[in-house]
Amino acid sequence: MSDAPLNSTPQTGETLLSVEGLSASYGAVRALDEVSLNVPERGLCAVLGANGAGKTTLLRTLTGLHRATSGKVRLAGEDITRLPTEKVITRGLAHVPEGGGVIIELTVEENLRLGALWRSDRRDRTTLDEVMDLFPPLVERRSRPAGTLSGGERQMLAIGRALMARPKVLLLDEPSLGLAPLITKQIFSLLRDLRDRTGLTVVLVEQNAAGALSVTDHGFVLNQGRVAAEGPSDGLLADDRTRHAYLGF
Amino acid sequence: MNYFITLTLNGLASGAAYAALALALVIIYQATRLVNFAQPALALLSVYAAYTVTQLTGSYWIGFAAALGTGLLVGAFVERVVVRPIARTSQLNAIIVTLGLLLVVQGGVGMIWGNEQHSFGYAFSYVGRFAPSDVFALVSVGIAALLLFALYRFTPLGLRMRAAAFHPEAARLSGVKVGMMLTAGWGIASLIGALAGMLAGPPFISPNVFDVVFVFGITAAVVGGLDNPFGAVIGGLLIGLGMSYVSGYVGPELATLTALAIVVIVLSVRPDGILSRPTARKV
């Protein structure tokens, strides 16, 4: 990996999240093989690839849910590779895992409050109100168990909980999984909106490559644990070779 | 009729202790999917600590506080030092390690304090129908249950503990130190177990004093649903009543086998206890 400029859109800035030579494995199986990539501040990036390409492992290794065997992860210059998950979160990296990880036994509001519990200003209700404003369907269901929500609402709640931590970078693992195309579209445009309005940096792992590339500025394609291709999203979308070889459309 | 009322009141009072022990089991089961078979041993240690402190200070209440404090500390210590390293290997090993603890602590108490009975009185009179000690049992367990409910429901610590129990990974991703929550859960559970011990042990304590109490406690927890604190309390009171009637009308030797019959019958109808939520089958 090089330090090639990723500023495909004018508003992106300096590298915020940098990954250098990151490797991880499950037993004898190498899931990540020397992955290097840089995500600029205010970037909106897609990580694409087939099933088993290492996308989920990449996110899990970034937030310390999975142990890296070698390599470095830096967030705003700080080395966070060996930090335990609960510390990584406090440094400004939020992670919405596959399926959302909503706690169905807790109410909607408890789920949201949980996201900000580690903050010293957790009593401040402005964040909660802001997040609720982003997702109107959650407001009327705030005291219901999260298990009663629909799939799309759960995904909103999961993103909301991540935002409660006021992160610098938001990692999302397949938010479109199992959702209707219309709802997927809503969520994608919400992410773009968030980036444009608040300057949040977003890394979106997706199976749905076409949809993800149409909303992001930059894309990374993983194949068998390596970065096989990367570039501006419209470029990747136009590149037939990459599309056929790795993205399957 | 008079006899029936006496049995009912006695049953409720001893049921309070079973409810507290069941509550202790449920707290740990919710957090770790592990039945803590060492719970009666931890309660035993707490009660003997109270016995010694009361002997030294002459005050029952300092001893009472010592029991709760011992429970809290020993529970947290045991989770951190003994259970956690082994719980990672397998579920069965985790159960076995609590059995090992039970043997060590029960035997250790016998080595230190002796196998013979010690008399250890209540702070209240326990003579007569619905004696002050019975009232104390019901009231203290009621207060403990309410405090526990408030802790879980309304405090940030409680929210963290519930999150860690229901979905450890999501909790970690929300910045919760899941390991700390487990330690806290074991501490709180053992504190409540110590309360159960203080209620069920006296007037005489010996290393085996909680064997039968534990049977009723686990019966209460299982009947109420191992992952439901309300079920544990209701189960405890029901078992207390049932055992009181069986002991009074049939004979105390059959009380434990009756508990077994209750468990089998209730679980045949509702395999996860009376109050447990039906869980979706994972295929």
Added chain:
Amino acid sequence: MTSPTTQREERPAASGAGTTPPRTPGTSRWGALPLPARHLLLAALGLAAVTGLLFATGDLTALRIAAVGYTMLAIAGLQLLVGGSGQVSLGHGAFMMIGAYSMALLVLHQPTLPIVANLGIIVLVSIVAGVAVGAATARLHGPYLAGATLILAVGLPGLTHRYHDFLGGSNGLNIRTAGVPPFLDGLVTTSEWRTLVVWTTVVVGLALLATVSAGRLGRRMRAIRDDETAASMAGIPVGKTKVVAFVIASAAGGLAGGLQAYVLGTVTPSSFTLVLSLTLLAALVLGGIGSLWGALWASVAIVYLEIWATDLARSLNMTRDAENNLPIVFFGIVLILVLRFWPLGVHGALQNLRARLRARSNSS
């Protein structure tokens, strides 16, 4: 004094194991034998080893060797239940109690019956008890089954007080069993003879358990242990298989209890406490789940840890209370340490060691 005894006790048995290479079938005539024949042959070897050991060590250790025998049979039954079908029973001691009291009642009320008949009847009684408990608890899973069986273990001794006249209350029952048969008179002592009877029964029982566990039933049980839902979708009758596993374990436990009563000549409710049941299960995990060898280490641990602890307490001049409690404390500590450092138990640790040695000899 005791430690060389265990050494000798283990070694002949282990050398018998050295000749079991089921991993290299076809290369030897051994692999061509049908499984039950192999198990019977091993059983005969084991019995021969125990007999040799018995004559080498003399009358004093006979009772200990007998204790290892019946404890091993009980644990082997539990092995099949826990290691095979994945059901955790904390009430195995209850079945030993049923077997022991059956033996005592048979000897008291039918003194003319030969020991073989008594053992057969005990197996039948244990099977009936196992069917009753197993059917009642068939729907319970995991911690619920553990809890129910725990209650059984605590509750059953209460019956001896309820039926005081018949079962003798807390004093229990004392029996006199037949000694050495006339044709062996002078050759073996009474305790040696009883030890041989115990071990003959034990090796036959173990051979049966090994055959069951290697056969179709064993495979079904393991399928249920690994994934109950998948097993039932594969057409395995889950409920029935679990009950059968429970019944076999009960029979082994009952038979072990009967042998214990036969050797000790006395049964009391205080021999069948909750601690016994917990110790059996704990020892099984300590020895190593999933292999009959684990049951051997487990029973040796139960019998000898207690002896060592008592010796230790005496040599340290401990108080009576300390002396009485040291064995279970000692056992508990050993259990926790073994689980901490060898999660697969003693058998697992030995297997790892053997694999490492083999790897080293291959590489050199």
